[in-house]
Amino acid sequence: DAGVIQSPRHEVTEMGQEVTLRCKPISGHDYLFWYRQTMMRGLELLIYFNNNVPIDDSGMPEDRFSAKMPNASFSTLKIQPSEPRDSAVYFCASSRGRGPQHFGDGTRLSIL
């Protein structure tokens, strides 16, 4: 079975540019999560969806961050405009109901 698929794997861009991270959850999973991992703050939940509807976005750091899930097989996390402090590894995860969360390989984002 295919796992959670994230793209790109690495992204390097200049400050002020728009960044879009993509995620395809495991088929049949009804929950999708976006996490950010940094050395200083560890792993933090940014937002999660249930059946494509955002449920909790309290972890989204600023209005520069937005996330969408237009259908059950695709989600995006967008940062506009990007800043150097947004540099981190961003993970997408999915789960079926209250089952364990399965993570993608992450996107390493570097903002210069």
Add this chain to the structure above:
Amino acid sequence: AQTVTQSQPEMSVQEAETVTLSCTYDTSESDYYLFWYKQPPSRQMILVIRQEAYKQQNATENRFSVNFQKAAKSFSLKISDSQLGDAAMYFCAYRLQGAQKLVFGQGTRLTINP
């Protein structure tokens, strides 16, 4: 708010030996789940083992087992017969039953010496 603490930033063990990683958590709830995730250098987060708080029996997955002490709010991971492929960051995580949010510890970096 729930918190998860991993007091060992780094651990090392000789190949084939046993190592135990510590995790404590703070919660006032009685129904929750606990997890250990492994993050190798490839960066992928891999679920190693999970424990339901209502179960008294400690979870086991092959060489991996946990020591769950609910009253002490402790959830340690024991790796038996350590292998080079076990080298990774290990994260302890908590999730309240009925909720979806995972709360992670800061991680323990495990090195396996050949």
